[in-house]
Amino acid sequence: MPQDGKTSVLINLMAIASYDGMPDYPIQFMTKGTLHYSNPDSAVLTYRETQQDDESGETIESDIILNIGEKRVTMERRGDFSNTIVFVPGHRFEGTYQTPYGELGMAVFPRKVDCRIGEKKGAVHLKYQLDIQGNFSSTNELHLEYNAEA
Secondary structure, eight states, rough: TTTSEEEEEEEEEEEEOOOTTOOOOOEEEEEEEEEEETTEEEEEEEEEEEOOTTTOEEEEEEEEEEEESSSSSEEEESSSSEEEEEEEETTTTEEEEEEEEEEEEEEEEEEEEEEEOOSSEEEEEEEEEEETTTTTEEEEEEEEEEEEEE
């Protein structure tokens, strides 16, 4: 492990959103990030997510901070669209989603939280229901794998 305790990693991420009566909406990308350990049983993975808004064509960038534990993941998104979500199997999380257009109430009910934390490689697999403003929005899956850069 490097002197500063941080490891550069290559991240492969696939997210799939399923909406009632519509085809699945997958997003897949690779990016670079940084991994460091907050203690022997948990790690912090940081990376930048860049997406293009389908309607405006505008590029949206967010800094993502994942605190990964054995059966708990906290995802913090910082940028024009920001939120914090805590994923614990069987526990509903309620919070807010900050957008440039205002604040939205949201709730997440995780069905699967599976994490493998390793010094050189690891993975996070989440499956959860997302509610926005008290209404069902989608069922989502996130599959993230990281590998230390050589």
